[in-house]
Amino acid sequence: MITTKKFLIKLYHNIFFIIKNTKTLFAISLLFYVLSGFIPYIHVTALSTIIREGDKIVGNNADVMDTRILYGIIMLAIAILVDRLLLLGQMPLASVLSYQIKTKIECLIVEKTSKLSYEYVESSTFQTKIQAVYKFANQLPNLYKTTLQILKSVIIMVSLMIGFQGCFYLAFIIMVGCLPKFLLSYRIRKKQHELDLHVTSDQRLQEYYKELLTKSQNVKEKQLFGLKGLFTTRWENISYYIHKKYTLFRYKSLRLNFFGDIGDITGYMIALVLLLLSPSIDGAGFLSLSVALMAIQNGINAFIGDCIAIRGQVLDDDVVYDFLKEQEDIQPSCDLKEPITKFTFDHVNFTYKGSSVRALDDVNVTLNSGETVVIVGENGAGKTTFIKMLLGLYPCQGGKVLCNNQPVNTLNRDSYFRRISTIFQHYNKYPFTIAQNIEMTLEEEAKPTEDMILCAKETGIHDWVCSLPNGYNTLLTHLRTEGIEVSGGEWQKIAIARGQMKPADVFIMDEPTASLDPLMEAEIMNKFMNMDSRSMKIIVSHRVGIATKADKILVFKKGKLVEVGCHKELIQNKGVYAQLYEAQAKWYTSSKEGESS
DSSP states (O other), X not given: OOOXXXXXHHHHHHHHHHHHHHTHHHHHHHHHHHHHHHHHHHHHHHXXXXXXXXXXHHHHOOOGGGSSHHHHHHHHHHHHHHHHHHHHHHHHHHHHHHHHHHHHHHHHHHHHHHHSOHHHHTSHHHHHHHHHHHHHHTTTHHHHHHHHHHHHHHHHHHHHHHHTGGGHHHHHHHHHHHHHHHHHHHHHHHHHHHHHHHTHHHHHXXXXXXXXXXXXXXXXXXXXXXXXXXXXXXXXXXXXXXXXXXXXXXXXXXXXXXXHHHHHHHXXXXXXXXXXXXXXXXXXXXXXXXXXXXXXXHHHHHHHHHXXXXXXXXXXHXXXXXXXXXXXXXXOOXXXXXXXXXXXXXXXXEOOTTOSSXXXXXXXXXXXXXXXXXXXXXXXXXXXXXXXXXXXXXXXXXXXXXXXXXXXXXXOHHHHHTTEEEEOSSOOOOXXXXXXXXXXXXXXXXXXXXXXXXXXXXXXOHHHHHHSTTGGGOBBSTTSTTOBOOOHHHHHHHHHHHHHHSOOSEEEEESTTTTSXXXXXXXXXXXXXXXXXXXXXXXXXXXXXXXXXXXEEEEEETTEEEEEEOHHHHHHHTSHHXXXXXXXXXXHHHHHHHHHO
């Protein structure tokens, strides 16, 4: 449970963050709220003047011009006009302030995410947390509004109590009557925060099913397997579960608020009865003070509501700020200044969190520049984990991964990644032009460079691109109105062209040709293997046939590197590689026999 001292410290830091990033706009908003805090006093004073002066006109037949009733009416009109003008001024200010605060905090979240370890970022724990972080980050601008509302409520109460000094003790009675509401509201806000955190993972699942039902890439499988009804039912069930949780919470909140309202009404009624019993109060005085007491009670209720809201807001903001304080992946300062010539795996072990089985088990191997290396093995053998360890995305839990005899985890990430080009099986599909998908730094209307066209020709997409009305400036995906969708094979060729465009010492392809036909795959693989003879080329594949032209083949099985050698050597060894090769060769042999028969 958060103590009052910790709460005030956190509140100070949160408000300081807002002021630091809005400055002038916050100062103007502060002025507007201070001025609006005096409006109720002017409003009540004007009404009291009208009531008293009206009583003189009605009871004593006084002439209108001999009273101050016109003064009261003018004062009331000015108060209403100024209140509306201040409200109109606050609306655009609030919009701009909210934008600046949300933009700043989202930039900090994005920057923080980029500094966290890859292993943590890909975990389900992080994915659930980041959804809660963004959810509460969007509510951060409410803090400045609530803080200024509290200041406004204080000004309202103090100004009315000073202006109507005879109602001090009555105001105290009203405050006591509001106390149950304060305690109950505090409990409600705390429970709401706990509920918001509790349903975050369910809301992630709800969004996932919603995407399955609405995203274009899911349409084919959804229709072919008749999954629409299943996914709709699951989405409805999880939505109903979340709705039920919040409905139950709202019901309990209404019940508690009802008891708080009883205290409110009781306090106000007692104050009115005491006011009626006062011998010095006449009808006009009673009406004036009852209006003042109502305004004071409204100010107290607003103050209580804002105090509870700001305490709850600090709890919500803690989720965001705790995330921003999470331990970052240490960025080494040692730059990789020389070309990559060698990788060494020295007794490397790695186990995924939540698993008792090693994904890599005592792996020892050396890869040299100029070599074409093919990594093969069954699903889950450790091939992709090996690549991620080589890239430094996962930390070694035993042994060392060396680059040019330096531990990879001691190298500056940026300088290291600049020398490596990687094409993963699950590549990104950017809603940009074809040219931008190949060369990310280009502007939308930029013309293709000679190097880009060369890479496009090598991956077999140049002729197809030229056949499109806008050529290399064709927008991809339906995210943009004029964008087009292309086949998985074309996307894969674009991703391969993007990888080949990057000047690097090491080129890595992790199952990059899964969506290509065998002829195109063979053509691209031949060109890839015949690239700059000085560079290191690493291919991860299930298709053993690719390995026949490799300088070195790494064979993985259940996390262990069981064989290393060239195709001829491994076939002669009659080990795991030979079994994989023969098993895949039988598919083609039986296929041809079936066709001939």
